[in-house]
Amino acid sequence: MEELRNRNIAVLLSGGVDSSVVLYQLVQQGLKPDCFYIKIGPEETEEWNCTSEEDLEMATAVSRRYGCRLEVIDCHKEYWEQVTKYTMDKVRAGFTPNPDVMCNRLIKFGAFHEKRGRDYDLIATGHYAQTEIIDGRKWLTTSPDPVKDQTDFLAQIYDWQLQKAIFPIGGMHKDEVRRIAEQEHLINAKRKDSQGICFLGQINYNDYLRRYLGDQPGDVIEVGTGKRIGSHRGHWFYTIGQRKGLGFGGGPWFVVKKDVKRNVLFVANGYNPENAYRQDFPVHDFHFLTLPELPERITFKIRHTPEIHTATAEPLGGGAYMIHSSAPIHGVAPGQFCVVYDEDHHKCYGSGEIAWME
Numbered sequence: 001m002e003e004l005r006n007r008n009i010a011v012l013l014s015g016g017v018d019s020s021v022v023l024y025q026l027v028q029q030g031l032k033p034d035c036f037y038i039k040i041g042p043e044e045t046e047e048w049n050c051t052s053e054e055d056l057e058m059a060t061a062v063s064r065r066y067g068c069r070l071e072v073i074d075c076h077k078e079y080w081e082q083v084t085k086y087t088m089d090k091v092r093a094g095f096t097p098n099p100d101v102m103c104n105r106l107i108k109f110g111a112f113h114e115k116r117g118r119d120y121d122l123i124a125t126g127h128y129a130q131t132e133i134i135d136g137r138k139w140l141t142t143s144p145d146p147v148k149d150q151t152d153f154l155a156q157i158y159d160w161q162l163q164k165a166i167f168p169i170g171g172m173h174k175d176e177v178r179r180i181a182e183q184e185h186l187i188n189a190k191r192k193d194s195q196g197i198c199f200l201g202q203i204n205y206n207d208y209l210r211r212y213l214g215d216q217p218g219d220v221i222e223v224g225t226g227k228r229i230g231s232h233r234g235h236w237f238y239t240i241g242q243r244k245g246l247g248f249g250g251g252p253w254f255v256v257k258k259d260v261k262r263n264v265l266f267v268a269n270g271y272n273p274e275n276a277y278r279q280d281f282p283v284h285d286f287h288f289l290t291l292p293e294l295p296e297r298i299t300f301k302i303r304h305t306p307e308i309h310t311a312t313a314e315p316l317g318g319g320a321y322m323i324h325s326s327a328p329i330h331g332v333a334p335g336q337f338c339v340v341y342d343e344d345h346h347k348c349y350g351s352g353e354i355a356w357m358e
Contacts, residue, residue: 009033010120015055018126020062025168027066035063035070040079078111091236094260095335109161130170140348145173146306152339155351218263241331277328283352284320299345
């Protein structure tokens with residue numbers, strides 16, 4: 001980790017075990033950072049089951065344990081005006097967005113920076129990612145824990161945000177983090193990891209969409225035959241490649257295409273690679289973290305899993321690339337971020353949004 005002495009450090013405490021061990025790691029080095037809890041949950045009037053109150057209690061207990069002050073920063077308004085708007089605009093247009101990716105850019109390293117982070121030299125979070133100085137440049141690099149690696153969630157942050165970011169547990173495996181928390185008898189040592197969108201907790205994602213977009217029934221058509229096989233509740237409840245939750249017999253059925261203007265969902269029956277898989281797909285508006293170009297040979301991922309793909313990147317101009325994967329991939333959906341790494345899957349170059357495909 002870079003030299004931290006004589007640096008003003010802000011730690012973002014979420015209430016979870018990862019950020020708590022971040023604070024422990026820094027205190028162990030003789031540092032006394034200031035802690036912040038970012039409030040981004042649903043409005044108080046919502047009746048959704050949210051864990052934000054418990055999160056704050058955990059963050060408060062951990063900060064007191066190490067004698068660090070904790071400040072609550074309310075970014076609720078910014079989250080709902082920026083991240084929620086991004087999410088709803090994308091799904092309404094038929095895309096598959098990733099709110100967590102934009103939360104890191106717009107809220108954790110964005111709105112927080114505007115409110116308080118600007119007063120600090122470095123911002124520490126509990127992400128499983130690393131940074132390295134390579135040939136004089138700061139790079140976002142992968143965690144040694146392939147299951148927990150979160151560089152994909154950070155691949156849209158700005159260069160200036162990367163310069164201030166540090167990830168003290170990024171070189172550790174999850175079991176090691178848990179072991180430290182248990183040895184330290186941290187209050188959240190055995191707390192389960194949060195799942196899904198960053199603030200939703202136990203809120204169902206489809207309920208979240210329905211709250212803002214409602215239902216809009218439309219036809220479900222079988223690709224190839226043109227036969228209507230049923231109806232859907234709204235195209236935004238489905239994503240390209242989806243198999244579960246379609247409710248049609250005689251499957252497996254896969255969502256393969258959307259006609260947003262006509263509100264029609266197209267599906268295919270069976271595991272035909274031509275229906276559910278793609279090997280070549282375009283990305284646009286590529287966002288670079290460190291260097292403004294991609295090498296020809298790359299590795300990439302399109303979702304938060306340990307699954308890594310090899311490919312070549314063909315420049316199309318204007319920040320667009322055609323990704324030629326070495327093997328067909330299931331569930332390539334417009335709106336997903338294609339996160340690109342070097343051949344060794346170490347340095348993260350950034351990410352681009354998968355574009356519509358015919």
